[in-house]
Amino acid sequence: MTLLEIARGPAWQASVLIFIAGIAWRLAGLALLRRQRQFAAPRHGLPARMAGGARTMLTRFIPRRAFWPGIGVSVMLSATFHVGLGLIVFGGAPHILVIHQYTGLSWPGLPKGVIVLVSGVTLASMIALLIRRITHPVLRLLSSADDYLSWLLVFLPVLTGILLSGETVAAYDHLLALHILSFDLMLIWLPFGKLMHAGLVFAGRGLMGMKFSRKGAAT
Amino acid sequence: MGNAQDLRGETLAEMLASRGIGRRSLLKFAIAMATSLALPPAIAPLMAANLAKAKRRSVIWLSFQECTGCVETLLRATSPTIDQLIFDFISLDYQEVLMAAAGASAEKSLRDAIAANTGEYLLAIDGSIPTRDSGVYSLTGGRSNLAMLEDIARDAKAILAIGTCAAFGGIPKAFPNPTGAVGVEDLVSDKLIVNIPGCPPVPEVLSGVLAYFISFGRLPDLDARKRPLAYFGATIHDQCYRRAFYDQGKFAKTFDDEGARQGWCLFELGCKGPTTHNACASLRWNNGTSFPIQSGHGCIGCSQPDFWDAGSFYTSLAGGVATGWRNAGIAAAVGLAGGAAAALTARSKTPRPPKDKP
Numbered sequence: 001m002t003l004l005e006i007a008r009g010p011a012w013q014a015s016v017l018i019f020i021a022g023i024a025w026r027l028a029g030l031a032l033l034r035r036q037r038q039f040a041a042p043r044h045g046l047p048a049r050m051a052g053g054a055r056t057m058l059t060r061f062i063p064r065r066a067f068w069p070g071i072g073v074s075v076m077l078s079a080t081f082h083v084g085l086g087l088i089v090f091g092g093a094p095h096i097l098v099i100h101q102y103t104g105l106s107w108p109g110l111p112k113g114v115i116v117l118v119s120g121v122t123l124a125s126m127i128a129l130l131i132r133r134i135t136h137p138v139l140r141l142l143s144s145a146d147d148y149l150s151w152l153l154v155f156l157p158v159l160t161g162i163l164l165s166g167e168t169v170a171a172y173d174h175l176l177a178l179h180i181l182s183f184d185l186m187l188i189w190l191p192f193g194k195l196m197h198a199g200l201v202f203a204g205r206g207l208m209g210m211k212f213s214r215k216g217a218a219t
Numbered sequence: 220m221g222n223a224q225d226l227r228g229e230t231l232a233e234m235l236a237s238r239g240i241g242r243r244s245l246l247k248f249a250i251a252m253a254t255s256l257a258l259p260p261a262i263a264p265l266m267a268a269n270l271a272k273a274k275r276r277s278v279i280w281l282s283f284q285e286c287t288g289c290v291e292t293l294l295r296a297t298s299p300t301i302d303q304l305i306f307d308f309i310s311l312d313y314q315e316v317l318m319a320a321a322g323a324s325a326e327k328s329l330r331d332a333i334a335a336n337t338g339e340y341l342l343a344i345d346g347s348i349p350t351r352d353s354g355v356y357s358l359t360g361g362r363s364n365l366a367m368l369e370d371i372a373r374d375a376k377a378i379l380a381i382g383t384c385a386a387f388g389g390i391p392k393a394f395p396n397p398t399g400a401v402g403v404e405d406l407v408s409d410k411l412i413v414n415i416p417g418c419p420p421v422p423e424v425l426s427g428v429l430a431y432f433i434s435f436g437r438l439p440d441l442d443a444r445k446r447p448l449a450y451f452g453a454t455i456h457d458q459c460y461r462r463a464f465y466d467q468g469k470f471a472k473t474f475d476d477e478g479a480r481q482g483w484c485l486f487e488l489g490c491k492g493p494t495t496h497n498a499c500a501s502l503r504w505n506n507g508t509s510f511p512i513q514s515g516h517g518c519i520g521c522s523q524p525d526f527w528d529a530g531s532f533y534t535s536l537a538g539g540v541a542t543g544w545r546n547a548g549i550a551a552a553v554g555l556a557g558g559a560a561a562a563l564t565a566r567s568k569t570p571r572p573p574k575d576k577p
Contacts, residue, residue: 004494005525012539017550024554025561032562034569093470094537097487101538112468172456172493180539 004177007184015184022191023199030200043216056209057202074132077125084122088115088158112165119162126155146193153189156182231308231433232271245271252430255423255502256439257449269434273308276433277336278343279329279371280314283364284357284391284400285346289382290316292419309429312340315359326360333374341432342375344368344403347384347391351399368406377411377438378403381425383522386414386446393527404445413438414445416497418521423502424450444524446496455492455518458500461485479515489533490517497522 001009044052063075089095093109100106110118130151133139160179163169170178189195197204212218235245249267253260282290294317311317312332313325320328332340346364349356354365372378380403383389391400404412415424428447431439440448456462464470464484471478471485479485486493492500495518499510512518517533520526530540 001524005529008529008536008539013542013546016539016542017546020547020550021554021557024551025558028555028558029562029565032559032566034566034571093468093487094535097535097537098539101534102541172454176493176536 004173007177007180011184015187019187026191042214044213049210049213052213053206053210057205060205077129081122081125084118087118116165119158122158150193150195153186231273252427255427266434273433275310277310277312277340279312279332279340280343282315283346283348285384289345289419293422293425337374339376341377343379343381344385345381347388347400349398349400356398372407372410380414382420383416383418386416387524390527412445416522421498421502450498451496455495455500459492485517487535488517489535491520492518495520495523
């Protein structure tokens with residue numbers, strides 16, 4: 001069995017199953033969390049609280065003006081690589097084919113040259129963010145192995161993807177195998193580490209916004 | 220095969236001369252074979268000289284669990300070619316499809332060929348070997364393919380596994396593989412094996428391997444899957460004339476759209492060219508006329524191991540092989556149970572918040 005056959009077969013299947021089990025594990029854990037009792041009377045009714053939650057989902061994208069001088073560059077870099085990842089995942093023709101294979105959904109892909117350019121910008125912004133994380137004393141203190149592992153497991157699929165598009169450093173089947181395997185690794189880790197924010201970021205923001213709104217705090 | 224005994228002492232040059240084919244034609248053939256084997260051009264005269272001096276070599280060809288497509292492809296041709304003369308030149312001492320003898324006389328010719336050429340004959344095999352229930356699912360003259368292989372491979376100089384079935388098990392090995400079919404290399408470990416996969420294999424590859432063997436007395440360099448490196452070193456994708464469209468991101472979306480009519484890349488229609496090692500795109504079929512991609516259909520990867528179980532021919536390589544809803548359901552159930560157990564355990568270890576307002 002070749003590396004590609006392993007990547008497309010058993011490794012892919014195992015990572016998908018671990019991903020599904022991990023997501024179910026996390027959701028079950030969240031659903032069974034002991035709820036904090038609220039003793040104060042709510043300041044707003046449910047509709048207003050839901051609006052507050054929805055508002056928080058969006059307002060947290062942009063930091064308060066006072067924070068811009070300190071974190072503005074990081075926010076822009078972070079936004080760049082997140083948008084880049086979105087374009088790569090949902091705009092790359094081979095990725096759309098995978099999505100189509102499992103969901104039946106399809107849409108026009110972006111030209112290969114655009115995806116390669118976006119991949120390059122994404123890699124550059126990720127490297128810049130890593131350098132900042134390592135060099136900034138507070139960020140370094142706050143960072144755990146999870147942060148670095150999550151960064152690596154996102155970085156590798158983008159790196160192998162851009163190499164695959166060029167087919168210069170190795171044969172297509174080897175690069176495709178490495179690309180799929182790197183994605184398999186990310187899929188396995190996603191439910192268990194900070195990458196889970198990809199699925200929970202809006203739920204978390206929404207719940208926090210509802211809680212704040214209940215108390216009458218600004219969201 | 221009928222005049223095999225008469226030709227046994229004759230050299231290839233003598234045999235070709237008797238058919239009106241001169242040294243120049245043999246040199247041309249040697250140049251073509253050297254080129255297809257990725258040998259330097261300067262070696263062609265040496266190859267021609269060695270070919271001219273070469274004597275007949277006994278080949279015993281066994282057909283096991285197969286469809287005869289390999290034999291048909293390798294032996295059918297529109298006109299006699301020097302490749303065929305090479306086939307004539309080898310002493311094909313046993314081949315069930317082609318030989319006139321049958322029954323006990325066929326078995327006798329097999330025994331005679333083995334006895335006369337012990338340790339020197341080439342054993343060519345097409346078809347996989349069923350192993351389940353002692354290999355009872357494919358018998359020749361009451362003997363299982365499994366027993367025949369064990370017996371006849373023992374005294375062979377080398378084994379040519381011709382076609383994907385002989386090389387890797389092929390379609391008989393595909394799920395659920397009711398006969399326990401395997402390829403030659405799964406059963407024979409102490410002999411030099413050359414795999415020439417393909418469903419069917421490219422005839423010129425067999426010609427090239429035989430020409431090399433007759434010329435140099437040894438088999439050509441092989442890759443990790445025991446395939447001749449010269450023919451299987453590159454992928455179909457690397458040699459495909461549509462490769463430029465792949466690089467430009469121009470793909471046919473359906474078999475009859477504008478892209479298909481323009482001859483754009485068939486990757487999105489499931490072409491397995493990027494992962495398939497074979498010489499179809501360079502040697503082509505039917506005297507170099509065409510190959511599947513040139514005819515508008517993606518490569519199905521027929522020369523790769525387990526190609527039949529590697530997902531749909533029409534699903535692009537971008538996707539993996541699906542795991543199935545049942546397994547996904549089991550994984551979700553396991554995850555839910557594990558997550559719930561972990562959460563309940565954590566809850567039991569944390570104090571309950573007070574019930575009354577402070």
